[in-house]
Amino acid sequence: MSYNKTASITAETINPKVKIFDYEPCGEIARHAERLEQEMEKSPGSRPFPEITYCNLGNPQALGQRPITFFREVLSLCDNPALLRRDETRMLFSPCAINRARKIIESMPGRNSGAYTNSQGIRSLREAVASGIAARDGFPSRPEDIFLTDGASSAINLSMQILIRSQEDGVLCPLPEYPLYSASIILHGGTMVPYNLSEDGDWGLEIFEVKRCLEEARIAGLTVRAMVIINPGNPTGQVLSITNQEEIVQFCRKEGLVMLADEVYQDNVYVEDRKFHSFKKVARSLGYDENDISIVSFHSVSMGFSGECGRRGGYMEICGFGDDVMGEIRKVASVTLCPNIGGQILTSLAMDPPKLGDGCFENFMAEKEDIRLSLAKRAKTLSSAFSSLEGMTCNKVEGAIYAFPRIHLPAAAIKAAKAEGVSPDMFYACRLLDATGIAVVPGSGFHQVSGRNKATGTCHIRCTILPGEEKIKEMIPRLKEFHESFMNEFRDRS
Amino acid sequence: MSYNKTASITAETINPKVKIFDYEPCGEIARHAERLEQEMEKSPGSRPFPEITYCNLGNPQALGQRPITFFREVLSLCDNPALLRRDETRMLFSPCAINRARKIIESMPGRNSGAYTNSQGIRSLREAVASGIAARDGFPSRPEDIFLTDGASSAINLSMQILIRSQEDGVLCPLPEYPLYSASIILHGGTMVPYNLSEDGDWGLEIFEVKRCLEEARIAGLTVRAMVIINPGNPTGQVLSITNQEEIVQFCRKEGLVMLADEVYQDNVYVEDRKFHSFKKVARSLGYDENDISIVSFHSVSMGFSGECGRRGGYMEICGFGDDVMGEIRKVASVTLCPNIGGQILTSLAMDPPKLGDGCFENFMAEKEDIRLSLAKRAKTLSSAFSSLEGMTCNKVEGAIYAFPRIHLPAAAIKAAKAEGVSPDMFYACRLLDATGIAVVPGSGFHQVSGRNKATGTCHIRCTILPGEEKIKEMIPRLKEFHESFMNEFRDRS
Numbered sequence: 001m002s003y004n005k006t007a008s009i010t011a012e013t014i015n016p017k018v019k020i021f022d023y024e025p026c027g028e029i030a031r032h033a034e035r036l037e038q039e040m041e042k043s044p045g046s047r048p049f050p051e052i053t054y055c056n057l058g059n060p061q062a063l064g065q066r067p068i069t070f071f072r073e074v075l076s077l078c079d080n081p082a083l084l085r086r087d088e089t090r091m092l093f094s095p096c097a098i099n100r101a102r103k104i105i106e107s108m109p110g111r112n113s114g115a116y117t118n119s120q121g122i123r124s125l126r127e128a129v130a131s132g133i134a135a136r137d138g139f140p141s142r143p144e145d146i147f148l149t150d151g152a153s154s155a156i157n158l159s160m161q162i163l164i165r166s167q168e169d170g171v172l173c174p175l176p177e178y179p180l181y182s183a184s185i186i187l188h189g190g191t192m193v194p195y196n197l198s199e200d201g202d203w204g205l206e207i208f209e210v211k212r213c214l215e216e217a218r219i220a221g222l223t224v225r226a227m228v229i230i231n232p233g234n235p236t237g238q239v240l241s242i243t244n245q246e247e248i249v250q251f252c253r254k255e256g257l258v259m260l261a262d263e264v265y266q267d268n269v270y271v272e273d274r275k276f277h278s279f280k281k282v283a284r285s286l287g288y289d290e291n292d293i294s295i296v297s298f299h300s301v302s303m304g305f306s307g308e309c310g311r312r313g314g315y316m317e318i319c320g321f322g323d324d325v326m327g328e329i330r331k332v333a334s335v336t337l338c339p340n341i342g343g344q345i346l347t348s349l350a351m352d353p354p355k356l357g358d359g360c361f362e363n364f365m366a367e368k369e370d371i372r373l374s375l376a377k378r379a380k381t382l383s384s385a386f387s388s389l390e391g392m393t394c395n396k397v398e399g400a401i402y403a404f405p406r407i408h409l410p411a412a413a414i415k416a417a418k419a420e421g422v423s424p425d426m427f428y429a430c431r432l433l434d435a436t437g438i439a440v441v442p443g444s445g446f447h448q449v450s451g452r453n454k455a456t457g458t459c460h461i462r463c464t465i466l467p468g469e470e471k472i473k474e475m476i477p478r479l480k481e482f483h484e485s486f487m488n489e490f491r492d493r494s
Numbered sequence: 495m496s497y498n499k500t501a502s503i504t505a506e507t508i509n510p511k512v513k514i515f516d517y518e519p520c521g522e523i524a525r526h527a528e529r530l531e532q533e534m535e536k537s538p539g540s541r542p543f544p545e546i547t548y549c550n551l552g553n554p555q556a557l558g559q560r561p562i563t564f565f566r567e568v569l570s571l572c573d574n575p576a577l578l579r580r581d582e583t584r585m586l587f588s589p590c591a592i593n594r595a596r597k598i599i600e601s602m603p604g605r606n607s608g609a610y611t612n613s614q615g616i617r618s619l620r621e622a623v624a625s626g627i628a629a630r631d632g633f634p635s636r637p638e639d640i641f642l643t644d645g646a647s648s649a650i651n652l653s654m655q656i657l658i659r660s661q662e663d664g665v666l667c668p669l670p671e672y673p674l675y676s677a678s679i680i681l682h683g684g685t686m687v688p689y690n691l692s693e694d695g696d697w698g699l700e701i702f703e704v705k706r707c708l709e710e711a712r713i714a715g716l717t718v719r720a721m722v723i724i725n726p727g728n729p730t731g732q733v734l735s736i737t738n739q740e741e742i743v744q745f746c747r748k749e750g751l752v753m754l755a756d757e758v759y760q761d762n763v764y765v766e767d768r769k770f771h772s773f774k775k776v777a778r779s780l781g782y783d784e785n786d787i788s789i790v791s792f793h794s795v796s797m798g799f800s801g802e803c804g805r806r807g808g809y810m811e812i813c814g815f816g817d818d819v820m821g822e823i824r825k826v827a828s829v830t831l832c833p834n835i836g837g838q839i840l841t842s843l844a845m846d847p848p849k850l851g852d853g854c855f856e857n858f859m860a861e862k863e864d865i866r867l868s869l870a871k872r873a874k875t876l877s878s879a880f881s882s883l884e885g886m887t888c889n890k891v892e893g894a895i896y897a898f899p900r901i902h903l904p905a906a907a908i909k910a911a912k913a914e915g916v917s918p919d920m921f922y923a924c925r926l927l928d929a930t931g932i933a934v935v936p937g938s939g940f941h942q943v944s945g946r947n948k949a950t951g952t953c954h955i956r957c958t959i960l961p962g963e964e965k966i967k968e969m970i971p972r973l974k975e976f977h978e979s980f981m982n983e984f985r986d987r988s
Contacts (some may be wrong), residue, residue, distance in 0.1 A: 008750055009719070009788055011818035015659050015682075018822050023829060062609035069576075076574035079836075080566045083586060091582045115556035116796075116803040150644050150806070153830040161681065165509050183829045187655065188509075189683070225503070256502055294503055302610075309610040312644065312834035324505035328512050335517060335677045336647040340806035342573075342836040 021183040033439040049437035055463045056439040060307030063466040077101035096360035119334040121148025125348035132351030137281035148344045152300040155316040164190035170222035176446035178234045193217040203238035226258035232265040232399025235462040239274035239399040245282045259295040265400040267304030270376035294320030301346045305368040313343030378465040385476045389483045407459045413490035425459045436478040515677040527933040543931035549957045550933040554801030557960040571595035590854035613828040615642025619842035626845030631775035642838045646794040649810040658684035664716035670940035672728045687711040697732035720752035726759035726893025729956040733768035733893040739776045753789040759894040761798030764870035788814030795840045799862040807837025872959040879970045883977045901953045907984040919953045930972045
């Protein structure tokens with residue numbers, strides 16, 4: 001051999017932490033759906049459905065959700081501030097958007113939307129976010145505590161990078177979980193400490209269960225540093241009751257755990273008897289200030305009524321860390337220089353939207369409410385449809401954008417899955433996709449395998465409620481037909 | 495104590511990897527400059543200069559570089575595609591931009607610029623980038639090998655995450671280095687293996703020196719996996735000769751090192767006798783294909799004629815890794831879902847700009863050349879000015895956007911720095927800032943301390959060439975005056 005070939009970089013020799021995590025929302029089902037789509041492009045009519053319905057990803061605009069006009073007008077003007085000096089602009093943009101864009105551009109260093117910003121984000125935009133948080137919670141929020149970020153995922157990764165020192169550090173995470181958490185914990189060299197959500201208790205948290213998991217982890221030698229709570233829930237769709245939230249705050253305070261509050265679905269609440277309360281608000285209402293408890297709240301523009309996933313905007317509000325730690329967080333943030341400006345602007349707009357009295361307020365509210373009401377309708381339609389199927393139960397979709405029905409599969413189906421070397425829920429999801437073109441994520445993609453008293457684990461699928469109302473109406477008979485024939489096939493064999 | 499206080503999260507108990515790296519471009523000097531600025535806002539006239547001149551960061555638009563009109567028009571239209579359906583739009587946007595925006599929107603999944611994209615970036619935009627690379631190099635480039643990213647820093651972090659397994663893995667990096675590299679290597683748990691650039695050899699690489707460092711690292715038990723080369727150089731401003739590049743390619747091939755080619759300044763070349771050649775082109779010209787050598791090339795829209803730092807757009811082209819490794823890279827990329835769409839669009843525009851025959855070609859070329867020629871002029875003016883100062887020598891700024899003069903400080907100045915507990919170059923930079931408002935980064939911020947035969951290390955400052963021509967003219971007398979009085983103060987004492 002004449003040289004040391006760089007083929008030394010193989011899947012066997014890369015960072016092993018990269019290899020061990022899985023990330024199903026972009027995994028097997030997504031790839032299978034793409035293969036089908038390519039196949040159908042080449043031979044139209046080759047499948048008994050006209051197109052793939054991507055219910056596997058929470059990607060609102062990909063499924064037809066329209067962006068908020070005001071948001072896009074402001075972005076468009078900030079990209080091309082020369083427009084602000086032209087009269088014709090008033091024919092194409094609302095005065096409201098023109099005013100806001102002018103205000104934003106004027107508050108930027110150098111009146112310019114193309115320079116690196118402060119690593120935490122532009123001060124004036126953080127002020128807008130902080131004032132939005134204060135208005136939402138009724139408790140003060142400080143721009144110094146806000147980090148604008150490229151979506152919530154970057155913020156979550158950054159938090160794990162700060163908190164995790166070694167494999168001996170644990171982070172409590174719900175099961176089922178949004179798999180970004182396990183991926184991020186593994187990539188940063190820590191240990192995930194799972195706790196089970198209670199399907200029978202509307203996917204709420206049972207503190208005795210969380211405590212049991214914490215204690216087990218401590219006995220195993222782990223230092224548990226933080227607890228992740230996703231509210232409203234992903235993939236589970238619950239909105240926690242305020243009593244449950246208070247218990248969680250008390251628990252984290254008592255146990256000295258940083259609360260990592262994933263609150264990205266705060267604008268997606270569909271039921272009358274539940275409201276979104278931030279964990280910070282709950283803590284402050286209980287009389288705890290930042291000396292009592294540390295809370296990091298994550299939010300983004302990807303979900304809610306904005307649905308601007310591709311724009312990668314978000315923030316984290318960090319309360320209860322010392323100045324020295326904040327300095328270190330700023331240093332890590334500065335390694336990637338700054339979050340993207342479009343995302344920063346969008347985040348400020350979502351948290352500080354048009355107000356009563358602003359010219360575009362009515363139009364903005366109409367667009368926003370249209371989206372929320374339609375999502376509420378779709379949530380109800382889909383969960384009822386799932387619940388009506390043989391062997392399926394589906395908790396109410398109180399919030400977020402997913403139904404997460406449980407399927408009680410016939411023994412023969414479980415056996416058939418085993419024979420194919422896949423989990424039963426993956427088996428079901430693949431069959432569903434092949435028969436109907438509907439892509440969903442199996443519960444195992446959210447690591448929903450363990451059941452405390454359920455030796456075999458439970459079987460779920462996660463299906464977004466995002467396809468338009470017409471499309472959902474049209475999906476349901478296909479779902480039903482498939483499910484009946486699937487059950488017939490395997491029930492008979494049992 | 496009634497509870498386990500979360501104050502357990504202190505600077506002492508966070509991830510120690512976070513604490514050890516430093517990141518000077520956003521560090522002490524930047525903070526000091528901000529403090530001065532706030533002070534001057536409160537008491538105008540309190541300093542002998544009207545404003546801070548931020549020469550510490552390569553942030554073109556913050557220092558007055560105007561964005562390319564075509565780029566901003568296209569971005570603006572893609573944000574607000576409703577404009578594409580309005581006649582009035584033609585009064586505000588060039589036909590060229592309208593056509594390109596239409597083409598981009600039509601190629602997007604769901605004709606929509608707000609959905610998550612493929613984690614590598616939108617296929618059509620990657621095709622544009624690949625065709626731009628092919629046109630630049632004269633060798634093919636494949637969209638499958640392109641990852642669009644949130645700027646180059648994200649791409650570099652991702653590469654380190656893939657390559658580094660433990661502290662026993664080393665990565666060769668130049669000294670002086672852009673400190674993102676050491677930060678990223680430390681954060682990902684690896685070991686930086688520094689090699690010295692040769693100041694006497696126009697900041698080129700001496701292969702025997704790199705080989706010496708590699709061998710030392712191997713003897714120390716490290717597995718050296720990759721070599722970082724920054725060309726054009728940051729902070730050093732050199733453009734490597736093709737002969738030097740060929741030597742480097744041969745060396746990496748022979749030693750089985752992945753080439754991490756930081757080529758973000760490829761459009762910033764100012765001298766007639768040097769041209770930018772990508773390392774991939776050099777390797778292919780030598781007859782090496784992707785079975786012979788692995789190369790990752792990083793580029794971004796932050797520098798060059800676009801200067802769109804805040805937009806966070808960039809790409810990496812990965813050649814010579816197997817399909818399995820590419821799959822793992824895609825998986826890691828999917829954890830943060832996708833790069834921001836604005837940055838994706840901008841990257842495609844920068845790599846596939848208007849062509850001869852397009853309506854806006856002339857205007858685009860005029861804007862682009864204006865920027866390049868003006869930067870070339872400023873590079874010359876600044877480096878001559880530095881060279882004219884007592885005890886200063888400054889290599890020619892062949893490319894990139896920095897002058898990196900060496901200062902031979904009087905012994906008394908070095909002693910005074912020691913007494914204040916700072917490095918001599920930091921001492922000089924702080925004095926400069928206090929006296930003139932000109933912020934520069936001391937060479938030690940780029941870890942320029944070691945000198946093979948220079949027991950005391952060498953002393954440098956990095957100063958961007960980005961302030962406008964008028965501003966540079968006005969800076970130079972201030973610089974001179976400060977330097978003379980500094981030298982007088984300390985020369986006399988020696």
